[in-house]
Each structure stands twice: as C-alpha cells, then as structure tokens.
Amino acid sequence: xxxxxxxxxxxxxxxxxxxxxxxxxxxxxxxxxxxxxxxxxxxxxxxxxxxxxxxxxxxxxxxxxxxxxxxxxxxxxxxxxxxxxxxxxxxxxxxxxxxxxxxxxxxxxxxxxxxxxxxxxxxxxxxxxxxxxxxxxxxxxxxxxxxxxxxxxxxxxxxxxxxxxxxxxxxxxxxxxxxxxxxxxxxxxxxxxxxxxxxxxxxxxxxxxxxxxxxxxxxxxxxxxxxxxxxxxxxxxxxxxxxxxxxxxxxxxxxxxxxxxxxxxxxxxxxxxxxxxxxxxxxxxxxxxxxxxxxxxxxxxxxxxxxxxxxxxxxxxxxxxxxxxxxxxxxxxxxxxxxxxxxxxxxxxxxxxxxxxxxxxxxxxxxxxxxxxxxxxxxxxxxxxxxxxxxxxxxxxxxxxxxxxxxxxxxxxxxxxxxxxxxxxxxxxxxxxxxxxxxxxxxxxxxxxxxxxxxxxxxxxxxxxxxxxxxxxxxxxxxxxxxxxxxxxxxxxxxxxxxxxxxxxxxxxxxxxxxxxxxxxxxxxxxxxxxxxxxxxxxxxxxxxxxxxxxxxxxxxxxxxxxxxxxxxxxxxxxxxxxxxxxxxxxxxxxxxxxxxxxxxxxxxxxxxxxxxxxxxxxxxxxxxxxxxxxxxxxxxxxxxxx
Numbered sequence: 001x002x003x004x005x006x007x008x009x010x011x012x013x014x015x016x017x018x019x020x021x022x023x024x025x026x027x028x029x030x031x032x033x034x035x036x037x038x039x040x041x042x043x044x045x046x047x048x049x050x051x052x053x054x055x056x057x058x059x060x061x062x063x064x065x066x067x068x069x070x071x072x073x074x075x076x077x078x079x080x081x082x083x084x085x086x087x088x089x090x091x092x093x094x095x096x097x098x099x100x101x102x103x104x105x106x107x108x109x110x111x112x113x114x115x116x117x118x119x120x121x122x123x124x125x126x127x128x129x130x131x132x133x134x135x136x137x138x139x140x141x142x143x144x145x146x147x148x149x150x151x152x153x154x155x156x157x158x159x160x161x162x163x164x165x166x167x168x169x170x171x172x173x174x175x176x177x178x179x180x181x182x183x184x185x186x187x188x189x190x191x192x193x194x195x196x197x198x199x200x201x202x203x204x205x206x207x208x209x210x211x212x213x214x215x216x217x218x219x220x221x222x223x224x225x226x227x228x229x230x231x232x233x234x235x236x237x238x239x240x241x242x243x244x245x246x247x248x249x250x251x252x253x254x255x256x257x258x259x260x261x262x263x264x265x266x267x268x269x270x271x272x273x274x275x276x277x278x279x280x281x282x283x284x285x286x287x288x289x290x291x292x293x294x295x296x297x298x299x300x301x302x303x304x305x306x307x308x309x310x311x312x313x314x315x316x317x318x319x320x321x322x323x324x325x326x327x328x329x330x331x332x333x334x335x336x337x338x339x340x341x342x343x344x345x346x347x348x349x350x351x352x353x354x355x356x357x358x359x360x361x362x363x364x365x366x367x368x369x370x371x372x373x374x375x376x377x378x379x380x381x382x383x384x385x386x387x388x389x390x391x392x393x394x395x396x397x398x399x400x401x402x403x404x405x406x407x408x409x410x411x412x413x414x415x416x417x418x419x420x421x422x423x424x425x426x427x428x429x430x431x432x433x434x435x436x437x438x439x440x441x442x443x444x445x446x447x448x449x450x451x452x453x454x455x456x457x458x459x460x461x462x463x464x465x466x467x468x469x470x471x472x473x474x475x476x477x478x479x480x481x482x483x484x485x486x487x488x489x490x491x492x493x494x495x496x497x498x499x500x501x502x503x504x505x506x507x508x509x510x511x512x513x514x515x516x517x518x519x520x521x522x523x524x525x526x527x528x529x530x531x532x533x534x535x536x537x538x539x540x541x542x543x544x545x546x547x548x549x550x551x552x553x554x555x556x557x558x559x560x561x562x563x564x565x566x567x568x569x570x571x572x573x574x575x576x577x578x579x580x581x582x583x584x585x586x587x588x589x590x591x592x593x594x595x596x597x598x599x600x601x602x603x604x605x606x607x608x609x610x611x612x613x614x615x616x617x618x619x620x621x622x623x624x625x626x627x628x629x630x631x632x633x634x635x636x637x638x639x640x641x642x643x
Contacts, residue, residue, distance in 0.1 A: 012060055012309070012356075015044045015051055019308040037304060038396060041311020052312040060309060062243065063377070067306035068371040069242025075368060076278025078144045078169040080288075087159055090348040091166035094358060097344020098167070099140050099174060101121030102336030108331035116325055117390070119383040130189030131387070133182040134376055136392055139333045141175045141369035142168040142362050143402070150406045153418060155513075155536070158415035160354055164361035164406075171263035172368050176272040179372055180207060183379075190380070202266070210268045214276025217245065219642075221277060223593050225287035234290075235298050245270045310392065311368055319389045326393030330401075333394065337362055348487045353413060364402030365395045392405075417509075417540070420516030423490040425578070430491050432457060434507055435498035436473065443496065444471045455487055459499060472640075479506045481514055494519040501530040513535045574601065575633055579622040579640050590614035592639070593634035601625040 021039030028481070044051040110132035114120040120128055147168050151161055184203045224237060250272045281291050319326075321328035341359035350358065373391040377384035410416050430453040433440045444454045448471070455472045476483045484507075489495070495517050497504035504522050511517050520539040524530060534541050579585075589600060589612060603610045604623040609617065619639075624638055 001549070005582075010051060012063075016304050016308045019044070019311075021305045036390070037307035038311035041308040041313075042206060042316060044308070045312035045316070047316035052309075056069075058346075063270040063305055063309055064245045064374055065246040066239055067302050067309075068271060068374070068472060069245055069274045070239060070295075070298070070302045071306065071371060072274035073238070073278040073366065074299055075144050075169060075172045076570070077282045077292055077295055078148065078165060079173065079279050079282065081283050083162065083165070086161045088346070090159070090163045090350055090354075091170060093348035094163060094167045094341060094344035094350075095170045095174065095240045097342075097347065098340035098362060099171060099178070101340030101343060102140050102333060103136045103178070105336040105339070106139040106329075106332055107132045109329065110135045113328060117322065117386075126189045127166050130186035131383070134179075134186050135329075135387070135391070137175060137179045137182045138369050138372050139329070139336065139394075140171060140178065141365055141372065142171050143364040143369070143399075144168050144172060147361055147364060147406060150403050151410070154407065154410055155417035156410045156415045157218050157417065158413065160358070160413040161355075161410065161415050163350075163358070164409075167175050168362060170472055171362070173272075173275055173370075175368065175494055176269060176275060177207060180210075180269050181460075183375075187379075190351065203233075206266060206268055207272075210272045211276060213245075213268060214273045215280060217241065217273055217277030218280025221281045222285040222287060223282075223293070225285070225290060231294065235294055238294065242274055245273050247271075271368070306370070310374070313388075319393055322386070323393055326390055326397065328388070329394050330397045333398075334363070357409045360405040363398050363405055363447055365398045369395055417513050419512050420514055422516040422518045423492075425493065425580075426491060428453060429493055430454070431494045431496060432487050432489065432492045433496045434497060434504070435459065437498065440496075440498045441471065443498075453491075455492075457487055459503065478501065479510065481510060484510060484514070489517065490517045492517055494521060497522040501525050505530060505533055508534065508537050508539055574625065574627045575631055575632060575637075577624050577626060577637055577640050579620055579624060581640055582620065584618050584640055585620050586617050588614065589618070595628065595635055595641075598626055598628040598636055600630050601627055 005140050019037050022036045022040040025036065041052075043049060046053055056142055086163055103455055107129075110117075111128055114123070114128045114132070120131060123131070144165075147164060150156075151165065181203060184206075215418050221238070221241065225234065234492040249268050253265045253267045278291075282288050285291070301310040337359040341362070345355035345358050369391065377388040378528065380387070429451070431444075432455050433444055434457045436456050436458040440456060444456055447454050455474055458475050474487055475487075489511065495507075495511055497520070501506070501524055504524065508520050508522065511520065520534075520537060522539045522541050524541045524543055532540060594600075600612060602625045603612050603616065603618070604625070605619065605621070624640060626633065630638070
C-alpha cells in the first residue's frame with residue numbers, strides 16, 4: 001500500500017466519522033440516514049470543500065466494492081423462505097407485475113426524455129435505447145434495508161408486511177439478473193455491433209456460472225461459521241470474501257479478454273454471487289442467527305463508508321443541471337409501480353385494500369440501485385458520471401418520499417404493533433406480578449411493605465394454589481386482553497413477568513401494544529432468542545443465574561454499597577423519583593435544599609443515564625435516583641413529585 005493511498009484512506013475515514021454524526025442529525029428531523037451521509041459526502045467532495053479530491057475517490061474504489069458485496073449479503077439474508085411461504089403467490093405476481101410494468105414504462109420514459117439529457121442528445125437511437133434499458137433496470141431496484149427499518153420501527157407483521165418484504169428482496173435478486181442481460185445488450189447497442197446468438201449464449205453461461213459461484217460461496221460461509229472464533233474475525237473474513245468475489249470477477253474478465261485466451265470478456269456478476277451466497281446461508285444453514293447478527297451489527301459501518309464515498313464522487317454541477325429530469329424520472333417510476341402493483345395484486349387475487357396500497361412499500365431505493373449505477377459509471381466512462389448522478393438524484397427523492405408512504409400503508413392495513421401511550425401516573429405506585437410462586441409472593445410482600453399496591457395474576461386453577469390472604473390474587477384463564485383488563489392494568493406502573501419465556505413474551509407483547517405500561521420487568525431463562533424479542537419491547541430482563549453471580553461479585557467488591565442498594569440496611573434505602581413539580585424545572589442540583597443525608601446517585605433523562613454535578617439542571621420527567629433515610633426520602637418525594 002503506497003503512501004498516497006494511506007493518506008487518502010486515513011483522510012476519508014475521518015470524514016466518514018463526521019458524516020455519521022451528520023446523518024444522525026438528519027434522523028432526528030425524520031430524514032433518512034442516507035440523505036445525511038450523501039450530503040456529508042457532497043460537502044467533503046471536490047465541488048464544495050474538496051476534502052476528498054476526485055483522484056482520491058478513484059484510489060478508494062476498493063471501498064465501493066467491499067461495501068457493495070456486503071450490501072448484497074444483507075439483501076440475500078432477507079430472503080428467508082419460511083417467513084414468506086404463506087404469501088408466495090402474492091409475492092410472485094406483485095414482483096412480476098411491478099418489474100415488467102416499471103421496466104417498460106421506465107425505458108419508454110427515458111427514451112422520451114433523452115432530448116433533455118445532455119449526454120444522450122448526440123447519441124443514436126440504438127445507443128439511447130441501451131442507456132434507457134440500463135436506467136429502467138435501476139428504476140426496478142428496491143431497498144430492503146430501508147423497508148425493513150420502517151417495518152421494525154412499527155413492529156409491523158401480517159400478510160401485507162410479509163408480501164412487502166418478499167417482493168422487495170425477490171425484486172433485488174431479479175434486478176441483478178435483468179441488469180446482467182441489459183448490460184450485455186447495452187454494450188452491443190452502444191458500440192453499434194449487432195447482437196448475435198453467440199453473445200446470448202455467453203450471457204446465459206455467465207449467469208449459470210454466477211449461480212454456481214453463489215452456491216460455492218454460500219457453502220464456504222457455512223463451513224467457516226461452524227468454527228468457534230472471535231466475532232470480529234468472522235466479520236473480517238466475510239468482508240474479505242465479498243471483496244474477493246469482486247477481485248475474482250475483475251480478474252476473470254481481464255484474463256478471458258486476452259486474444260490468446262477467449263478474446264471476449266467473460267463477466268460473472270459479483271452482486272448476484274453475493275446475494276445467492278447469503279440466500280443459501282440464510283435458508284440452509286444452522287448458522288443463520290449468527291450470520292444475521294453480524295450483518296445487522298456491521299451494516300451501519302458499511303453504509304456510512306459507501307454512501308459517504310458515493311456523495312463525494314457526485315458531480316454536483318451535473319446534478320443541478322439534471323435535477324428536473326430526476327424529478328420526472330421519479331414520477332415515471334412511481335407510475336410504473338402503481339400500475340404494476342395493481343396489475344400484480346389483481347392477478348394474485350389480493351383484496352382491494354391491499355391492491356390500491358401495494359405500491360407504497362417499494363418506493364425506497366438505496367444500496368443495490370447505487371451499486372448498479374456505480375458499475376455503469378466505471379463501465380462507460382464517457383457518460384458514466386452523468387448517468388450515476390441522475391440515478392442518485394432519483395434515489396434521494398425516493399428515500400425522502402418512500403419511508404413516510406410505507407408507514408402510511410402499514411397503518412392503513414392495520415398491521416402496525418407500536419407501543420401504546422403510557423398511562424398517566426395517578427400518584428400511587430402499583431405493580432402487577434404474573435405468576436404465583438414463593439418468589440413472586442416474596443416480591444409482592446416486599447413491594448407492599450414499601451407502600452406499593454400489588455396484585456398477582458395467577459395462571460393456575462384456584463384449587464391448585466395455596467390460599468393467600470395478604471395479597472390480591474386474580475386468576476387468568478388465558479392470555480388475552482379480556483383477562484388482562486380484569487387486572488385494571490392502566491393503574492399499574494410496573495408489570496413483572498415470572499412465567500415461562502413464551503408466556504412472558506405473549507403477556508409483554510399484549511401489554512406493550514394495548515396498555516403501554518411504563519416498566520416491564522421479565523424474569524427470563526437466558527435464551528438469546530427471547531432476550532432479543534424482550535429487548536424490542538423495551539423490557540428489563542433479569543436472568544436469575546447471571547443476577548446471582550453479579551450480586552455475589554458486588555458483595556465481594558463493595559459489600560457496604562451493595563447492602564444499602566438492596567435495602568438490607570434498615571435505616572437506608574435507594575429509590576427513583578420522577579420530577580413533576582414545575583417549580584423545579586431548570587433548577588440546579590446545588591440549589592436544591594436537600595436533607596443532609598440524601599445522596600443523588602444518578603439522573604435518567606429520556607432513557608439516558610447522566611453523570612451529575614452541582615450545576616446539572618433538572619427537567620420535568622427526569623428520574624432522580626437517591627439514597628438516604630426513609631424520612632429524608634419522603635421529604636424529597638414531596639419536593640420533586642407533586643405538581
């Protein structure tokens with residue numbers, strides 16, 4: 001690695017870190033992350049501050065290839081047959097309808113607008129047709145990552161959601177194949193040569209070999225994932241494999257193009273190989289959970305690199321020149337999706353409710369579309385930059401418009417499962433404990449001793465349970481909203497789950513969606529599958545075995561502090577108090593007239609724990625954790641709590 005490349009790489013990584021912070025700001029104002037990353041890249045690029053000169057972008061092309069391979073892995077991992085099998089008919093017909101209609105309408109639209117596109121004005125009709133097919137192919141591409149992000153945010157599930165995911169991912173697989181065909185045709189049309197049967201045969205062989213290499217790649221990933229090794233090492237190997245696919249594809253093309261070998265560039269499609277490899281791992285390997293976890297954890301880093309670099313290489317002068325063209329192409333693509341979605345939904349027999357909405361999930365574009373545009377840029381240097389710039393303009397519009405429309409569609413089909421608005425605090429602490437056993441009874445009595453109202457929801461028949469006189473017991477026949485309402489759940493500030501993992505999750509999900517209780521506490525078995533599911537419900541998970549180890553550790557290292565926090569000291573206690581008094585708003589801690597034995601341990605604001613000091617100012621809704629005597633704690637509660 002030469003000095004020039006090291007400097008370029010180091011400078012770019014610093015800029016990428018800054019771009020990541022800019023994208024988070026965009027996310028706060030409800031804009032997609034990609035918009036912030038592209039903007040940061042534009043600012044750092046040659047047309048603004050020139051922090052990433054044009055020659056640096058060329059030196060860093062290997063980062064594009066690494067990123068594209070990883071994006072392809074992520075796309076393939078979403079094609080999980082077990083999850084989409086129930087909607088297979090709808091997925092197939094909606095995919096075909098949108099692919100055919102969008103491609104044909106897109107090709108026609110680009111040809112019609114070619115007179116207004118600078119680099120196409122002097123082309124022959126056949127050359128314009130070649131460019132139009134390439135552009136229309138990219139119009140077909142979707143963004144699985146963007147769609148899945150919205151779906152996860154809303155916890156959406158149901159037939160419409162399953163179809164949306166399936167169509168999005170299947171389309172991205174088919175668009176790679178369509179791109180390979182159109183790429184071969186376009187090279188012929190742009191060169192002015194006639195398309196021969198030999199060229200068609202070579203194309204079919206290229207696709208066949210790409211499928212075979214995808215299978216080989218998938219088998220290799222399955223093999224090395226069986227070994228116990230550091231997660232970072234697996235990430236490194238996975239990235240190296242993806243980049244290796246690109247290196248091999250480029251080498252094979254150059255080697256076969258030599259007159260003494262084949263005299264024709266034999267090109268296997270790296271994106272297709274990586275998508276297929278990921279598909280095989282996802283569907284035919286026991287390593288799927290770990291594979292998915294690695295993709296989800298590493299993906300954000302890859303996206304920062306790819307989109308920032310893409311933004312820096314964007315020809316801003318061309319973008320401004322063709323922005324109106326990009327807006328027109330957005331409209332053409334939109335019409336194609338509406339028409340194709342309605343056609344496909346009608347053939348599949350989808351309900352009217354689904355048919356008039358099933359174009360909305362497919363507007364977003366990102367990785368695959370940009371990746372294909374990047375390929376065009378390097379394959380056709382005469383017009384590649386202008387081509388990519390127009391595509392980026394279309395993609396940016398799609399990324400701004402797409403997510404809100406997907407949210408709207410999911411709300412309309414009533415498949416969202418968001419958290420219900422939390423009940424207003426009624427001035428008294430109440431808890432409901434699910435499960436009747438010695439541990440739940442002990443917890444109930446301890447809470448009651450601290451002036452909490454407590455109920456226990458029992459999932460057993462009355463004759464199987466020992467009579468309890470001091471705690472209210474409510475018997476549950478099943479896990480349902482009707483049974484939950486018997487408990488008057490809107491009065492509860494905390495729900496504690498002490499049943500099996502599956503029962504705990506069903507109750508938590510019901511409470512999350514229908515009641516919105518502020519705190520869910522779960523005693524879990526330590527199963528990683530359920531741990532992830534509880535995390536998505538904002539539940540606090542306690543694993544008894546780990547909790548005991550941690551408790552013993554704290555007793556060994558800090559016996560005095562641990563005994564106080566656990567309430568083992570009769571004259572000391574630790575409690576959380578929510579700031580509710582408007583007179584306290586903005587007051588610094590040093591200005592509070594607290595009892596002398598009160599110690600403020602922490603302040604939690606918007607789920608973030610703060611390191612406090614004397615000048616920390618309180619806000620309404622802050623959770624203040626304090627330590628002190630019961631008498632002094634009562635005084636602080638009166639000071640902070642009442643409105």
